[in-house]
Amino acid sequence: MAEQPASPDAVAPVPVCPRHPDRESYVRCQRCMRPTCPECQRPAAVGIQCVDCVAEGAKTVRQVRTVFGGAVTDGRPVVTMTLIGICVAVFLAQSAVPGFERQIWFSPVLGQSEPWRFITSAFAHGSIMHIAFNMYALWIMGTYLEPMLGRARFIAIYLLSAFGGSVFYLLLAAPQSYEEAVAFGPGMWWTPAVGASGAVFGLFGAFLVLQRRLGRSAAGMYVIIGINAVIGFVLPNIAWQAHLGGALTGAAAAAAIAYLGRNRGPLKPVDRRVHWVALGGLSVLLVVLSLAKYATA
Structure with a gap:
């Protein structure tokens, strides 16, 4: 039996931020494609990423070290x-x-x-x-x-x-x-x-x-x-x-x-x-x- 086409009057669900379900968000993370509200948006090299994807990506980045193995700081002593x-x-x-x-x-x-x-x-x-x-x-x-x-x-x-x-x-x-x-x-x-x-x-x-x-x-x-x-x-x-x-x-x-x-x-x-x-x-x-x-x- 053939599927009935969707009614033109059907209302698509409003996308909301997974971390803040009470906030509508029409911007999607370029990595996971989930909606992300302004508070959870982080600028990336291409487009916007959500805070969760940024944190996950940081785990795979090797921390920069000094020549003697210390953690690099912002320079303030x-x-x-x-x-x-x-x-x-x-x-x-x-x-x-x-x-x-x-x-x-x-x-x-x-x-x-x-x-x-x-x-x-x-x-x-x-x-x-x-x-x-x-x-x-x-x-x-x-x-x-x-x-x-x-x-x-x-x-x-x-x-x-x-x-x-x-x-x-x-x-x-x-x-x-x-x-x-x-x-x-x-x-x-x-x-x-x-x-x-x-x-x-x-x-x-x-x-x-x-x-x-x-x-x-x-x-x-x-x-x-x-x-x-x-x-x-x-x-x-x-x-x-x-x-x-x-x-x-x-x-x-x-x-x-x-x-x-x-x-x-x-x-x-x-x-x-x-x-x-x-x-x-x-x-x-x-x-x-x-x-x-x-x-x-």
């Missing part, structure tokens, strides 16, 4: 600005709250029972000149290294360098034995160390390694490090041990990122897991050195 903001806030708290600095500074004896001081001391400063120099150096290094490394790797190097600076201060500034501590008095165990200098020197060390890996000159940085090294031995109340520890830790962390996990072939991505395993191993090494020092002192 968000981590650097955050670190500077924290340091400034802590410095203001030191001025406003009596005794606040003593809660976060590092000394060998306090670090044994309150290990968080290995890190928190890097956010406190002794004077306006102290914080001004460190924050200026952090800004210069951060605006260059953060986009190159990616935010996660940059903050990892910074915090590891701060930790390494405190560890080397413990290893080199604290007494080598209980007898030595008795001979020189308890002051050596209690001498505090504050400031982001160890972390900043870690960025200096990372800069040297990364510049060498990229085949770029770092002559100016050698001069800066040399001048600061001399100042550390000439002027009093400067923890050169933390500077040394931060620089070595930062250089080691940057070397792990720059040289490990690099697959052969121009189209093969960096194996980022190797980086984090290496950085984790460096953290464990610093912890072991600290525990060994406390166990033998």
Whole structure:
């Protein structure tokens, strides 16, 4: 039996957006051909796509990475600005709250029972000149290294360098034995160390390694490090041990990122897991050195 032709008076259903059924939409996605309302429309290379198709397509696009495997950002040094903001806030708290600095500074004896001081001391400063120099150096290094490394790797190097600076201060500034501590008095165990200098020197060390890996000159940085090294031995109340520890830790962390996990072939991505395993191993090494020092002192 033949089909009856559709009545000319029949009304076609009004197309509606699948995500918003209460909205009429006569624009269709060029990918799935479903109706899409203005809120769900996304401009594409050809026509309009719905938000669901755009999200599905994004899953198949490889994320752009920096040369060292970090996620490419919009260029703003968000981590650097955050670190500077924290340091400034802590410095203001030191001025406003009596005794606040003593809660976060590092000394060998306090670090044994309150290990968080290995890190928190890097956010406190002794004077306006102290914080001004460190924050200026952090800004210069951060605006260059953060986009190159990616935010996660940059903050990892910074915090590891701060930790390494405190560890080397413990290893080199604290007494080598209980007898030595008795001979020189308890002051050596209690001498505090504050400031982001160890972390900043870690960025200096990372800069040297990364510049060498990229085949770029770092002559100016050698001069800066040399001048600061001399100042550390000439002027009093400067923890050169933390500077040394931060620089070595930062250089080691940057070397792990720059040289490990690099697959052969121009189209093969960096194996980022190797980086984090290496950085984790460096953290464990610093912890072991600290525990060994406390166990033998």
